[in-house]
Amino acid sequence: MNLNTFKSRVSxxxxxxxxxxxxxxxxxxxxxxxxxxxxLLPKPSSIWGELRENWEVLRHAGWETGxxxxxxxxxxxxxxxxxxxxxxxxxxxxxxxxPLAVAVNATPIVALAPIFNAWFxxxxxxxxxxxxxxxxxxxxxxxxxxxxxxxxxxxxxxxxSYAAGDWTILREVRIPNALPFFANALRLVAPLSVIAAIVAxxxxxxxxRVGNVITSNAGxxxxxxxxxxIAVASAFGLSLFIGALLIERVSTPWKSAVQLEETxxx
Amino acid sequence: MSEKNAIRISDVxxxxxxxxxxxxxxxxxxxxxxxxxxxxxxxxxxxxxKSTLLRLIGDLLEPTQGSVEVxxxxxxxxxxxQDYGMVFQHAGLFDWRRVxxxxxxxxxxxxxxxxxxxxxxxxMLDLVKLPDFGGYYPRQLxxxxxxxxxxxxxxxxxxxxxxMDEPFGALDEMTREHMxxxxxxxxxxTGTTVVFVTHSxxxxxFLSNRVVVLSPRPGRVHSVIDVDLGQRxxxxxxxxxxxxxxxxIREALRAVEEQE
Ligand SMILES: Nc1ncnc2c1ncn2[C@@H]1O[C@H](COP(=O)(O)OP(=O)(O)O)[C@@H](O)[C@H]1O
Ligand SMILES: [Mg+2]
Numbered sequence: 001m002n003l004n005t006f007k008s009r010v011s012x013x014x015x016x017x018x019x020x021x022x023x024x025x026x027x028x029x030x031x032x033x034x035x036x037x038x039x040l041l042p043k044p045s046s047i048w049g050e051l052r053e054n055w056e057v058l059r060h061a062g063w064e065t066g067x068x069x070x071x072x073x074x075x076x077x078x079x080x081x082x083x084x085x086x087x088x089x090x091x092x093x094x095x096x097x098x099p100l101a102v103a104v105n106a107t108p109i110v111a112l113a114p115i116f117n118a119w120f121x122x123x124x125x126x127x128x129x130x131x132x133x134x135x136x137x138x139x140x141x142x143x144x145x146x147x148x149x150x151x152x153x154x155x156x157x158x159x160x161s162y163a164a165g166d167w168t169i170l171r172e173v174r175i176p177n178a179l180p181f182f183a184n185a186l187r188l189v190a191p192l193s194v195i196a197a198i199v200a201x202x203x204x205x206x207x208x209r210v211g212n213v214i215t216s217n218a219g220x221x222x223x224x225x226x227x228x229x230i231a232v233a234s235a236f237g238l239s240l241f242i243g244a245l246l247i248e249r250v251s252t253p254w255k256s257a258v259q260l261e262e263t264x265x266x
Numbered sequence: 267m268s269e270k271n272a273i274r275i276s277d278v279x280x281x282x283x284x285x286x287x288x289x290x291x292x293x294x295x296x297x298x299x300x301x302x303x304x305x306x307x308x309x310x311x312x313x314x315x316k317s318t319l320l321r322l323i324g325d326l327l328e329p330t331q332g333s334v335e336v337x338x339x340x341x342x343x344x345x346x347x348q349d350y351g352m353v354f355q356h357a358g359l360f361d362w363r364r365v366x367x368x369x370x371x372x373x374x375x376x377x378x379x380x381x382x383x384x385x386x387x388x389x390m391l392d393l394v395k396l397p398d399f400g401g402y403y404p405r406q407l408x409x410x411x412x413x414x415x416x417x418x419x420x421x422x423x424x425x426x427x428x429x430m431d432e433p434f435g436a437l438d439e440m441t442r443e444h445m446x447x448x449x450x451x452x453x454x455x456t457g458t459t460v461v462f463v464t465h466s467x468x469x470x471x472f473l474s475n476r477v478v479v480l481s482p483r484p485g486r487v488h489s490v491i492d493v494d495l496g497q498r499x500x501x502x503x504x505x506x507x508x509x510x511x512x513x514x515i516r517e518a519l520r521a522v523e524e525q526e
Contacts, residue, residue, distance in 0.1 A: 154356045154358045157352065158354070163348055172375075173360065252362070253403075
């Protein structure tokens with residue numbers, strides 16, 4: 001059993017890793033073969049070299065941008081869940097707010113970054129964190145509200161037949177029902193928060209962050225350093241995504257339970 | 267079966283969306299008494315108010331006119347006293363609870379201790395012939411197994427009244443017949459009163475002591491048919507008395523259609 005799950009994990013993991021390595025190798029080979037100029041597309045090996053050379057700067061930039069992503073994530077998730085509960089408690093709020101939220105969510109919210117800079121100042125991290133929080137808020141709110149309200153009518157009737165009140169129904173039915181929806185949103189917004197943070201940083205702010213490291217090095221034609229900064233951001237986004245996957249696995253174990261064989265039916 | 271009334275429905279009307287453009291008179295002038303321990307089916311064309319009547323009995327809806335008494339008290343009091351077990355066509359098991367925990371949910375809400383709950387859920391799993399499935403998630407079970415768990419959950423706290431709304435409607439014919447036999451066995455073992463909504467003539471004939479035929483727009487009691495097939499087994503389905511009951515129900519339903 002344990003060996004089997006281990007084997008199945010390995011069998012799921014190795015193809016993307018192999019393909020990833022293959023692509024890096026192709027990239028390296030293509031740059032050498034076609035003599036592509038370093039400022040157009042640097043080799044993975046020279047990006048790796050720059051990464052090691054500028055490690056202190058990049059590590060610091062990753063850390064600063066990480067704080068913006070995580071701070072924005074925390075605020076956005078908290079507000080999204082809070083509003084989802086409000087929307088569940090007050091039906092009119094849900095009917096008014098949800099379509100609006102869906103519409104706003106379809107707009108490029110990061111484009112607000114310069115305006116947020118004007119409102120909250122460009123020196124600290126508040127402005128950028130709030131951009132991230134706004135981007136994160138909408139998917140979390142929409143999904144969680146959906147999970148809290150889209151409960152089968154029979155399930156509510158069943159609870160009422162046990163003489164359960166609204167709070168018990170919230171605790172026993174709505175919240176667990178919303179968990180997979182929330183986990184879905186989390187998987188979406190975790191990498192999105194890094195994208196939002198970096199795009200927000202493009203519009204100015206302290207110079208020691210990934211977004212600014214990318215723009216300033218690109219401006220100086222030091223493209224390999226810019227690429228190294230992108231690699232740092234990618235690694236961070238990927239780890240947030242994996243973290244979200246783990247949270248999903250742990251919080252919704254019934255989702256990964258496998259269907260029994262037909263033969264065990266009676 | 268005792269002579270005491272389990273349910274007394276007097277002069278009940280149910281109107282949805284009263285005094286609006288989309289007003290629907292779902293039920294009109296319903297009078298029906300059901301005895302303790304009786305197995306009564308409600309049958310009729312779709313939209314005739316079967317589910318509505320069941321929900322009125324279960325206090326999930328309130329009558330517009332008239333009264334519903336359950337065990338000599340209001341339907342509301344009976345619900346608060348946890349006299350009801352309900353089963354719907356949609357098994358309504360909670361995905362996030364394992365099978366045993368699903369069966370234990372009403373017991374949890376009724377304040378049972380953990381060890382009592384565990385004992386009872388195992389008893390119920392044995393009763394519905396799923397003794398080894400307590401640790402699975404509902405999604406892992408077939409539709410028929412899920413519906414049996416749903417029945418086990420409804421019976422776990424020994425409700426005095428079992429309300430079932432087309433519980434076997436989503437099952438294939440063989441599973442359905444199997445479940446009918448099981449339901450009768452459980453009904454005999456527990457002595458509970460059952461109100462059973464169906465649109466299947468053979469199902470109503472096979473299961474019931476009495477079949478209430480409803481006519482639509484507005485829903486009324488068209489006729490009440492007594493059925494007595496004695497002890498039912500698989501071979502009852504090939505018995506003339508079974509065909510006789512089914513024919514009687516079918517003729518009543520034809521008469522309902524011709525009324526329209
Ligand atoms: N909540 C509701 N609001 C408005 N109309 C309803 C509602 N529930 C049922 N009805 C109407 O009442 C009638 C009876 O419905 P129902 O009891 O579900 O019928 P059945 O179970 O016999 O198919 C139908 O015309 C249906 O459209
Ligand atoms: Mg119905």
